[in-house]
Amino acid sequence: MSLESTIEPIAQDALHDQPIERVHRDGVEFVVLGTAHVSRSSMEAVQTLLERESFDAVAVELCASRAQGMRDPEAFKQMDLFQIIRQGKAGMVAASLVLSSFQKRLADQYGIQPGAEMKAAMEGADSRGLPLWLIDREVGTTLKRAWHSVGFWQRFGLLGGLLASVFEREDIEESEIEKLKQGDMLESAFSEFASESAPLYRSLIAERDAFMSARLREEAAGTTDGTLRRVLVVIGAGHLKGLCEHLRNDRTDPAAEAAELSRTPPKARWPKWLAAGLVLVVFAAIAWAFHRNTALGTQALLAWVLFTGGFAALGALIAGGHPASIVSAFIAAPIKPFRPGIPAGGISAMTEAWVRRPRVADFDALRDDIGHWKGWWKNRVARTLLNFFLVSMGTIVGEYSAGIHILHSVF
Structure with a gap:
């Protein structure tokens, strides 16, 4: 050789x-x-x-x-x-x-x-x-x-x-x-x-x-x-x-x-376990609040809905989303723990793509548009991807914010 x-x-x-x-x-x-x-x-x-x-x-x-x-x-x-x-x-x-x-x-x-x-x-x-x-x-x-x-x-x-x-x-x-x-x-x-x-x-x-x-x-x-x-x-x-x-x-x-x-590495499990643990703790706190007082439990549950849904909707709003995608983000985020599968960002982004279907011109200009920060909001394809990321980030921020607020108010 x-x-x-x-x-x-x-x-x-x-x-x-x-x-x-x-x-x-x-x-x-x-x-x-x-x-x-x-x-x-x-x-x-x-x-x-x-x-x-x-x-x-x-x-x-x-x-x-x-x-x-x-x-x-x-x-x-x-x-x-x-x-x-x-x-x-x-x-x-x-x-x-x-x-x-x-x-x-x-x-x-x-x-x-x-x-x-x-x-x-x-x-x-x-x-x-x-x-x-x-x-x-x-x-x-x-x-x-x-x-x-x-x-x-x-x-x-x-x-x-x-x-x-x-x-x-x-x-x-x-x-x-x-x-x-x-x-x-x-x-x-x-x-x-x-x-x-x-x-x-x-x-x-x-x-x-x-x-x-x-x-x-x-x-x-x-x-x-x-x-x-x-x-x-x-x-x-x-x-x-x-x-x-x-x-x-x-x-x-x-x-x-x-x-x-060529083997794709397995996804790390600790982020999912951390998120699941947080949700379990928060809902245990909500259940304890209802056990102590119905009004306190209602306030804790409302806080969960407003924080998670509010931050997710804010992400869709910042992305320039259609009102329908903003509403879908607000609805999907609070029920995320009970709805495995597509995340709230995915539901909001699919709503955005359905209501504002990308045009041929959007695909033609995609590579040029994403080279400028304004293009991410102007191009319908890029805006849909932006919607996905910002709503997903908003949902995460909302979950942690809700958890901190509920634990602080209940204990």
């Missing part, structure tokens, strides 16, 4: 200063190109490599859903908001939209579409009749593993970073984007990141390095007719060093490793 690796010598024109490594393993040469996902020169480097060299397959840092979205950029317009909310995917959809909005803002500065180098690789494979390998982990799985890898308070920092990436309006110089392809800068940046949140770095970067290496080995092992000699691998520059190291050194079963890294 040959595992030697060499750094591609600097060439002229489109490949000048491009980070390329060649890894030889099991009789296959993997030509690994590191790119910046909003870089014009990265797209040109992909096209040049395909023109100058002969490849038997092309691998890209995409999962099936992202590849489909890139091939059909209008596909997101067909998403069913009711199903998204009912299945509890509102958070994943919102995070994906925020990330794509940030990438689109950068790309708009330079007249190039986000992921143009990946699209160039896919189109190059199609035009040459080459197999296309989608080697990245599903984006939803990565986001879930990243979310579950950090603590409660770190999640607020993660959300804050996402929001800051959307609302930051300062332009970024194209030269700074190109610098991201210098290995030493990437290593130092990721080392600093890892020191701040090693679990987050592991989920977003390190695990995907191992996953993509495993997928490359799995695809190569599956080609048994002896025709596979050279594969072009197009990945983000931040994965270049880690992926190549795994590709040289890993001895694990690739299919088993990919399956393990």
Whole structure:
């Protein structure tokens, strides 16, 4: 087994200063190109490599859903908001939209579409009749593993970073984007990141390095007719060093490793137990209040309704919700303990989407609108997602506020 690796010598024109490594393993040469996902020169480097060299397959840092979205950029317009909310995917959809909005803002500065180098690789494979390998982990799985890898308070920092990436309006110089392809800068940046949140770095970067290496080995092992000699691998520059190291050194079963890294971590149980415990304590206090005095019990029960329903309705109001979604939030929040399933935020958001059905224009302008804070209230799709989050947050605030008030008044 040959595992030697060499750094591609600097060439002229489109490949000048491009980070390329060649890894030889099991009789296959993997030509690994590191790119910046909003870089014009990265797209040109992909096209040049395909023109100058002969490849038997092309691998890209995409999962099936992202590849489909890139091939059909209008596909997101067909998403069913009711199903998204009912299945509890509102958070994943919102995070994906925020990330794509940030990438689109950068790309708009330079007249190039986000992921143009990946699209160039896919189109190059199609035009040459080459197999296309989608080697990245599903984006939803990565986001879930990243979310579950950090603590409660770190999640607020993660959300804050996402929001800051959307609302930051300062332009970024194209030269700074190109610098991201210098290995030493990437290593130092990721080392600093890892020191701040090693679990987050592991989920977003390190695990995907191992996953993509495993997928490359799995695809190569599956080609048994002896025709596979050279594969072009197009990945983000931040994965270049880690992926190549795994590709040289890993001895694990690739299919088993990919399956393990694709596993969605189980949800933490303590938040549900804490919420259930709070509700039990509060309703025990209400029952005790009725036992002592009917009027006191009635006041405690009314406090529960007003606090939970009031804060949930306030969330819908802040989100610019329709009166019907505000009323549904007020009704759904107090009976949440007796109504397992869709949360109050989901009921209010579905009401909002039913009363104010998103128009084609809302989907057309979605990525642009969410890049400005006012757009979250103007766009009907974004406002529905905002309604879901604010009503859900209002319900939680209302429950704790009601609990404190009732316990204080009864004991």
